Amino acid sequence: MDTKETPLVIFTILAQMSVGAFVVNGILHLFARRKNAKAGIDKLSDPALYAIGPVMVVALLISLAHLGDPLHALNTMNNFGRSWLSREIVFGVAFAALAIAFSVVHKREWLTPLLHELLAGVTALFGLAFILSQAMIYVIPTIPAWDSWATPVSFFVTTFLLGSLAVGVDFVAVTTLPGMRSRHGGDTRPLLYQSLRWISASALILLGVQFVIEPTYALELSSKGGAAAQSANLLLFGGGSAFVAEMILFFAGGALIALFLHLIRGGTPDAVVETTAGSGGAGAAGAGLSQRVMVYAVSTAFVCVLASEVLGRMLFYTSNVRIGF
Amino acid sequence: MAKQLGFFIDQNYCTGCKTCQIACKDKNDLPIGVVWRHVAEWVGGSTNRFNGAVETSAFAYYTSIACNHCEDPICIKVCPTTAIHKGNDGIVSIDDGLCVGCRLCEWACPYGAPQFDAARGVETKCNFCADYLAEGREPACVAACPSRAIEFGELSELRAKYGTINDVAPLPDSSITRPSLVIAPSRNAQPNGSPNGSVVNPKELV
Numbered sequence: 161m162d163t164k165e166t167p168l169v170i171f172t173i174l175a176q177m178s179v180g181a182f183v184v185n186g187i188l189h190l191f192a193r194r195k196n197a198k199a200g201i202d203k204l205s206d207p208a209l210y211a212i213g214p215v216m217v218v219a220l221l222i223s224l225a226h227l228g229d230p231l232h233a234l235n236t237m238n239n240f241g242r243s244w245l246s247r248e249i250v251f252g253v254a255f256a257a258l259a260i261a262f263s264v265v266h267k268r269e270w271l272t273p274l275l276h277e278l279l280a281g282v283t284a285l286f287g288l289a290f291i292l293s294q295a296m297i298y299v300i301p302t303i304p305a306w307d308s309w310a311t312p313v314s315f316f317v318t319t320f321l322l323g324s325l326a327v328g329v330d331f332v333a334v335t336t337l338p339g340m341r342s343r344h345g346g347d348t349r350p351l352l353y354q355s356l357r358w359i360s361a362s363a364l365i366l367l368g369v370q371f372v373i374e375p376t377y378a379l380e381l382s383s384k385g386g387a388a389a390q391s392a393n394l395l396l397f398g399g400g401s402a403f404v405a406e407m408i409l410f411f412a413g414g415a416l417i418a419l420f421l422h423l424i425r426g427g428t429p430d431a432v433v434e435t436t437a438g439s440g441g442a443g444a445a446g447a448g449l450s451q452r453v454m455v456y457a458v459s460t461a462f463v464c465v466l467a468s469e470v471l472g473r474m475l476f477y478t479s480n481v482r483i484g485f
Numbered sequence: 486m487a488k489q490l491g492f493f494i495d496q497n498y499c500t501g502c503k504t505c506q507i508a509c510k511d512k513n514d515l516p517i518g519v520v521w522r523h524v525a526e527w528v529g530g531s532t533n534r535f536n537g538a539v540e541t542s543a544f545a546y547y548t549s550i551a552c553n554h555c556e557d558p559i560c561i562k563v564c565p566t567t568a569i570h571k572g573n574d575g576i577v578s579i580d581d582g583l584c585v586g587c588r589l590c591e592w593a594c595p596y597g598a599p600q601f602d603a604a605r606g607v608e609t610k611c612n613f614c615a616d617y618l619a620e621g622r623e624p625a626c627v628a629a630c631p632s633r634a635i636e637f638g639e640l641s642e643l644r645a646k647y648g649t650i651n652d653v654a655p656l657p658d659s660s661i662t663r664p665s666l667v668i669a670p671s672r673n674a675q676p677n678g679s680p681n682g683s684v685v686n687p688k689e690l691v
Contacts, residue, residue, distance in 0.1 A: 228586015228606030235566035235583050245565035245589055301661050302559065302595040386678060484595030484657030484677075485525060485550055485690055 161399035165477040167225035172294060173322070173466070173473055174219035175252060176315065178212045179287035180323015182259060184362075185209060186284050188327070188355050197351045202266075204352060208330035210267075213260035220252060244296040251290035258283035291319050304384065305391030305479045310377040314370065314476075318469050321366040325462045328359040332458045336451060353424050360421045367414045367465070371407070374472065378403075391479040398478045402471050409468035416461035423454050489556070489575030490613055491640035491665030492627075493647055494549055496674060498634035501526055501547035508629030509551065512614065519600045521611040522551035522626050523690050525655050529675060529682020544682075546671035548656065549635060551626065552577060552598035552611035553664030560590035560599055568608075569599075575640070575665060576613045584608050595657035596664065597690055613637070640665045654679045 185205050192201035224230045237253075239246040262283050265271050271279065295312035335352055382392035396403050501524055509515070509522040530542035554577045561569045561577070568583035569590060579599070584607040590599040591608060599608045614624035622628070627635045636643070644667055651659045651666045654675040659666075668674075675681050684690065 226587065228588070228601065228603070228608075229584065232566065232583065232585040235568070235585050236587065237565070238567040238583070239565050242562050243565045245563065245587065249565065297563075297589070300559070300563065300593045302593055302657060385680065480592065482592065482595060484655065485523070485597035 161402055161474055162478040162480075163474070165226070165474075167222050168477065169470060169473045171219050171223035171226070172315075173318070173470055174215055174222070175294070176291060176319040177322035177326055177466075178216040178219065178259070179255065179291055180319040180321070181208055181326045182212050182255075182287055182323070183284050184320065184323045184327045184359070185212075186280055188358070189280075191355075191358070192351060195351065200351050201355070204331050204334050204355070205327065206266075207334060208327050210263050211330075213256055213263055216252070216256040216259060220256060244293050244299075247293035248290060248297055251286050251293055255283065255286040255290050258286055291315055302482050302484065303391075303480060304386070304388035304483065305381055305395070305481060306476075308377070310373060314373060314472075317366050317370050317373070318472075321363060321370065321465060322469060324359045324363045324366070325458075325465055328356060328363070328458055329462045331356055331359070332455055336455050356424055357421065360417050360424075363461075363465075364414060364417050364421070367410060367417070370472075371410050371414070374407070387481045387483045390481040394481065395475050395479045399471070399475050402475055406468045406471040406475070409464045409471070413461045413464035413468065416457045416464065420454060420457040420461065423457065487574045487639045489640040489665055490554060490618075490637060491575075491643050491667065492551070492553065493636040493638070493643045493667045493669070495634045495636075495669040496546050496548060496653070496671035497669055498632040499524070499547040499549060500632055500634075501545075502631065504629045504631055505549050505626035505635060508625040509611070512617075512625035515609075516602060516604060518691075519602055519609060520689075521598070521600065521609070522549060523597065524549045524686075525684050525690055526686045527655055527675070527682050528685045529673070529679075544671075544673035545685075546673055548653065548668070549626070550596050550598075550656070550666075552613075553596055553662070553666040554613065555665060556663035557661075559593045559595070559662050563589045563593045565589070572615075574613075574618075576615060577610070578612045578615070579608055579610055581605070581607050595661060640667075643667045652677045654682065655684050 185208060188205065189198070189201055192198055224233055227233060236249045237246050240250055258279070262279050265276065265279060292312065295315040298306040298311050299308070301307050331352060378392050378395045381388045381395070383389075503524050506520055506522045506524055510520060513521060515521065525548045526545060527548065528543070528545045530544045532539065532541040532543055554571075554575050558569070558571065558577050561571065565587060566583045566585050568580045568585075569577060570580070571577050586601065586606040586608065588601055588608065591601060599610045601607075602609045614622075617624055624637055627637050647667045647669055650668050650670055651664055653668050653670050654677050656668075656677050658677055
């Protein structure tokens with residue numbers, strides 16, 4: 161498998177996860193606002209929110225490793241009018257700056273609620289424009305494997321999939337890790353479980369979409385002959401068993417999310433949440449087990465899906481076959 | 486001054502000797518791994534045996550290609566830095582001072598023209614031997630070809646003289662970038678995208 165583009169694999173995956181987490185967080189806040197539960201959801205989502213800007217900055221720094229002459233990096237914004245790569249960098253840097261600005265405004269409780277939401281909305285739009293530009297870089301007429309609807313679709317699916325799972329891991333961590341739990345009040349539980357149900361259900365749907373797109377697209381390519389067929393061959397077999405591993409990890413991630421959804425079924429699963437060592441009672445041991453299972457399920461699902469997305473992105477770059485010379 | 490310079494390649498005279506490639510490498514002092522002009526060998530047809538007789542339709546022909554200084558260069562569209570530009574004479578060149586070495590032009594160009602100089606971290610490509618042209622000399626590849634299979638000149642004049650064919654395998658569909666290139670096709674030449682044959686020296690084209 162082609163490992164030359166490792167910096168781009170890490171950059172695209174981390175950046176997509178950052179944008180996805182920001183947008184998913186925003187959507188959850190919109191739901192929570194309708195239930196007057198802003199303070200509760202803030203407690204749950206703050207760690208993820210504060211991580212988004214720095215992760216995006218790290219992603220952008222890693223992308224420099226892909227350049228032959230990083231000292232000329234600022235030139236990459238010169239051709240905004242024509243080059244999707246210029247647009248990617250402009251929107252990416254703007255998203256990072258806005259995400260950090262939003263974190264500061266949020267932490268310090270600056271601005272009116274309306275301006276606050278406006279800033280979040282603008283940040284999310286820059287993030288989505290960044291993902292679109294990032295995908296369009298690869299939609300080049302001379303590389304049939306990338307010159308397709310599948311490129312932007314799979315980039316956006318990855319964005320929302322990793323974003324929602326990252327937020328899910330954050331929510332579960334905030335409510336269960338000892339250090340973080342003290343900051344979390346009991347009143348957020350219904351909100352927490354409703355959010356987690358939404359996150360899990362969306363993640364399952366997105367996983368399904370990706371699970372169907374990938375093999376279908378490889379088959380479509382292989383039927384076209386020429387450079388497209390070579391790309392299909394590289395996608396399916398170019399990474400040894402990487403494609404099969406990607407599919408298995410997808411499936412494992414989906415199964416774990418389904419298990420998690422099963423664990424948090426019902427209205428307010430207090431039995432699942434009450435777990436502290438001293439809580440006593442006959443149900444404590446069983447409840448403790450459920451909660452451990454819940455944490456393991458979500459974090460393992462996240463790791464499985466992240467690993468499969470990394471493999472998928474590596475295969476994406478490996479499938480780069482150009483027409484002509 | 487020419488409005489749009491272009492190359493003419495006669496596949497009927499090209500023997501695949503690669504003197505053009507070496508002359509270019511020598512003149513431009515290109516490092517190992519960088520070849521601005523390269524020669525593809527397309528081999529097709531088949532050989533069949535029946536009733537003790539052998540019948541063959543096997544064929545081969547060569548295509549020498551460098552940058553085609555396209556009318557609609559895809560390299561310029563994808564370049565994030567505006568380092569690539571088209572001059573008054575139609576020559577497409579790269580400004581080292583702007584290039585960031587992201588290699589996107591190299592991915593996109595269907596003629597393999599932009600090539601990465603790893604030591605300097607920038608893309609490089611054929612500049613039509615602009616310095617030689619200024620001295621009234623021919624580009625190194627044109628001057629070196631022992632079978633005189635490469636010519637250069639004003640594109641409109643080349644087309645008036647030799648026609649407009651430039652869609653021969655393994656070249657890409659010319660509508661993508663509109664190359665300033667005219668080909669006199671081999672009698673065995675296949676249309677681009679043809680399944681009859683393949684490039685048998687892909688490693689030389691990297």
